[in-house]
Amino acid sequence: MTNVIPTSTRISDTGLRTLAEKVWDKHLVTKGEDGTPDLIYIDLHLLHEVTSPQAFDGLRLANRPLRRPDLTIATEDHNTPTLAIDKPIVDPTSRTQIETLRRNCAEYGVRLHSLGDIEQGIVHVVGPQLGLTQPGITVVCGDSHTSTHGAFGAMALGIGTSEVEHVMATQTLPLNPFKTMAITVNGALREGVTAKDIILAVIARIGTGGGAGYVLEYRGEAIHALSMEGRMTICNMSIEAGARAGMVAPDQVTYDYLKGRAHAPRGADWDAAVAYWQTLATDEGASFDAEVIIDANELEPFVTWGTNPGQGVSLSESVPNPAEIIDANERSAAERALEYMDLTAGTPMKQIRVDTVFLGSCTNSRIEDLRAAAEIIKGKTKAEGLRMMVVPGSARVRIEAEAEGLDQIFLDFGAEWRFAGCSMCLGMNPDQLEPGERCASTSNRNFEGRQGKGGRTHLVSPLVAAATAIRGTLSSPWDLVQDGDQ
Amino acid sequence: MQKFTTFTGIAVPLRRSNVDTDQIIPAVHLKRVTRTGFEDALFAAWRLDPEFVINKKEYQGGRVLIAGADFGIGSSREHAVWALRDYGFDVVLSPRFGDIFRGNSGKQGLLAGQISEADAETLWNLVECEPGVELTVDLVSKTVRVGDLTVNFEIDDYTRWRLLEGLDDIGLTLRDEARISEFETKRESWLPRTLPALSPESSSINLM
Numbered sequence: 115m116t117n118v119i120p121t122s123t124r125i126s127d128t129g130l131r132t133l134a135e136k137v138w139d140k141h142l143v144t145k146g147e148d149g150t151p152d153l154i155y156i157d158l159h160l161l162h163e164v165t166s167p168q169a170f171d172g173l174r175l176a177n178r179p180l181r182r183p184d185l186t187i188a189t190e191d192h193n194t195p196t197l198a199i200d201k202p203i204v205d206p207t208s209r210t211q212i213e214t215l216r217r218n219c220a221e222y223g224v225r226l227h228s229l230g231d232i233e234q235g236i237v238h239v240v241g242p243q244l245g246l247t248q249p250g251i252t253v254v255c256g257d258s259h260t261s262t263h264g265a266f267g268a269m270a271l272g273i274g275t276s277e278v279e280h281v282m283a284t285q286t287l288p289l290n291p292f293k294t295m296a297i298t299v300n301g302a303l304r305e306g307v308t309a310k311d312i313i314l315a316v317i318a319r320i321g322t323g324g325g326a327g328y329v330l331e332y333r334g335e336a337i338h339a340l341s342m343e344g345r346m347t348i349c350n351m352s353i354e355a356g357a358r359a360g361m362v363a364p365d366q367v368t369y370d371y372l373k374g375r376a377h378a379p380r381g382a383d384w385d386a387a388v389a390y391w392q393t394l395a396t397d398e399g400a401s402f403d404a405e406v407i408i409d410a411n412e413l414e415p416f417v418t419w420g421t422n423p424g425q426g427v428s429l430s431e432s433v434p435n436p437a438e439i440i441d442a443n444e445r446s447a448a449e450r451a452l453e454y455m456d457l458t459a460g461t462p463m464k465q466i467r468v469d470t471v472f473l474g475s476c477t478n479s480r481i482e483d484l485r486a487a488a489e490i491i492k493g494k495t496k497a498e499g500l501r502m503m504v505v506p507g508s509a510r511v512r513i514e515a516e517a518e519g520l521d522q523i524f525l526d527f528g529a530e531w532r533f534a535g536c537s538m539c540l541g542m543n544p545d546q547l548e549p550g551e552r553c554a555s556t557s558n559r560n561f562e563g564r565q566g567k568g569g570r571t572h573l574v575s576p577l578v579a580a581a582t583a584i585r586g587t588l589s590s591p592w593d594l595v596q597d598g599d600q
Numbered sequence: 601m602q603k604f605t606t607f608t609g610i611a612v613p614l615r616r617s618n619v620d621t622d623q624i625i626p627a628v629h630l631k632r633v634t635r636t637g638f639e640d641a642l643f644a645a646w647r648l649d650p651e652f653v654i655n656k657k658e659y660q661g662g663r664v665l666i667a668g669a670d671f672g673i674g675s676s677r678e679h680a681v682w683a684l685r686d687y688g689f690d691v692v693l694s695p696r697f698g699d700i701f702r703g704n705s706g707k708q709g710l711l712a713g714q715i716s717e718a719d720a721e722t723l724w725n726l727v728e729c730e731p732g733v734e735l736t737v738d739l740v741s742k743t744v745r746v747g748d749l750t751v752n753f754e755i756d757d758y759t760r761w762r763l764l765e766g767l768d769d770i771g772l773t774l775r776d777e778a779r780i781s782e783f784e785t786k787r788e789s790w791l792p793r794t795l796p797a798l799s800p801e802s803s804s805i806n807l808m
């Protein structure tokens with residue numbers, strides 16, 4: 115954690131609190147004593163087919179009811195096919211998980227959005243889209259990228275299966291207090307630089323363990339200039355820096371996004387809610403346990419070269435030379451990563467040729483992401499031999515995109531236009547990379563084999579994904595402008 | 601979760617140390633969607649060998665596993681405890697446990713008692729001389745008795761209390777059920793609810 119500046123020890127008796135502390139305090143059922151955890155109330159529990167079956171089974175074995183079905187919602191996403199969604203699922207494990215979720219939700223009275231339903235989609239796209247994710251609430255889900263919901267100023271935590279069962283039975287979780295870290299992004303992003311580039315740069319700076327034990331609060335002009343989609347992209351990847359959660363204080367952008375959504379408060383309730391939301395921002399003068407400062411003006415389109423999300427550089431740079439890395443562990447990790455990625459130190463990132471472009475995942479599959487990519491590829495031709503897959507985050511995003519004609523732009527370009535789900539983000543369904551296949555992916559994890567055994571992943575923004583699909587090598591929209599000039 | 605005080609059962613000597621969770625339950629056996637039924641996955645790779653200790657006739661119905669040091673290290677999978685419980689083990693004795701495994705055990709009603717290396721050796725010898733012998737494990741006095749021999753084991757006070765009371769994590773939280781209900785009465789009425797299900801079509805956009 116070399117690049118994190120520890121701030122002075124927190125002075126707890128000033129009464130000044132950060133956003134995260136306010137949300138925590140508001141949900142305290144019992145305060146832990148003598149090192150026992152606090153008991154925190156959970157406002158919203160999101161379920162999907164992979165981490166819920168054993169939790170339901172545990173309830174059943176102990177003969178316990180699910181306490182608050184009205185604060186629980188389920189969707190099918192990790193295993194669902196993105197082609198021929200009306201056909202039975204071929205893989206037996208996937209099929210069993212989906213069928214089990216359907217049975218469990220019926221038995222326990224949980225609202226479920228199944229494949230084919232208009233609200234089906236990636237759990238972290240569905241919650242915000244329905245207006246269920248709101249500022250100042252606590253959200254949990256048996257999935258590490260639950261941090262996405264922190265974009266609304268919610269405390270959103272990824273949990274394990276036994277904790278899922280615990281929330282089902284009690285609507286609470288015993289949790290240990292956390293430390294707070296401010297990630298302040300000053301200035302303004304240049305054209306072509308996006309939220310994804312901010313978060314990839316943050317992770318490269320603090321490392322994949324740099325956020326361990328912390329709740330990150332993203333602050334500063336550049337953050338508040340982002341749309342909700344951009345904020346979700348950033349909070350989504352907090353977990354890749356090892357953090358427990360990531361948050362952005364709610365502001366007018368948040369309220370505008372929420373207003374009129376299916377489950378957003380209405381009428382007098384709306385006013386009461388906004389009054390509460392306006393109290394959430396970190397108090398002036400409240401201190402954080404650590405702070406990282408980033409200058410948005412200096413950021414460029416970013417891309418990973420290795421096999422963890424912290425192994426990244428600006429697209430204009432070259433594959434780093436492991437011999438120049440001082441830390442011995444990091445050096446050997448870099449050597450292993452280059453071997454797996456089949457890259458040579460010193461190669462300019464822009465010379466790296468890719469086979470596949472994946473536009474999707476809970477990081478970048480919202481309507482704004484699709485619009486941004488479509489705008490770049492419109493009227494252009496796809497690089498020869500390259501495969502591009504576009505997977506909207508939810509059925510509703512897909513319909514919205516089709517209403518705007520984006521599907522046609524992707525299809526004309528030669529991309530595949532798929533149904534909603536996690537898809538190639540983790541390759542639990544048939545959407546996988548072949549061994550050795552190189553992919554520019556808008557997802558969040560470039561681990562070995564994540565997108566398919568032997569597959570090689572470069573994490574990028576939707577803009578870089580689109581530009582790469584045109585040029586066939588890792589590229590940013592800036593390169594297209596130069597091409598046009600020639 | 602059942603209250604645990606004292607019970608008597610067949611002891612199984614596992615003369616191996618550094619038994620990691622991958623050996624307790626190999627990853628290929630993690631695909632089930634239930635919480636039970638992992639008994640056949642327990643030590644699955646080792647059980648292919650007919651000479652492996654739990655395959656032997658004398659040790660059928662074993663309830664107390666006596667293992668070498670560093671039992672349960674490695675990946676944090678809770679399935680390792682489930683597999684031991686499903687097979688029928690109520691107690692594992694070892695000179696040292698993996699931290700996460702020990703934590704998971706207490707939550708699932710599996711007693712992980714720490715004994716000295718010397719006592720492990722004594723118990724192994726004794727059980728191997730008299731296969732199928734029963735041990736009495738007493739959580740109140742933290743002892744294991746077999747014939748004239750009494751051996752002490754260690755377990756932290758908190759986990760011991762939970763096992764004696766039969767409280768899993770959820771049971772523990774539900775002791776505060778009144779506090780949870782009270783908290784719920786104070787929650788604002790406008791907080792989001794998933795039911796009844798609303799969709800944009802079914803809700804009139806607020807024009808205020």
Ligand code: SF4
Binds near residue numbers: 259558
């Ligand atoms: S899209 Fe990927 S990261 Fe997001 S929930 Fe699905 S599998 Fe997890």
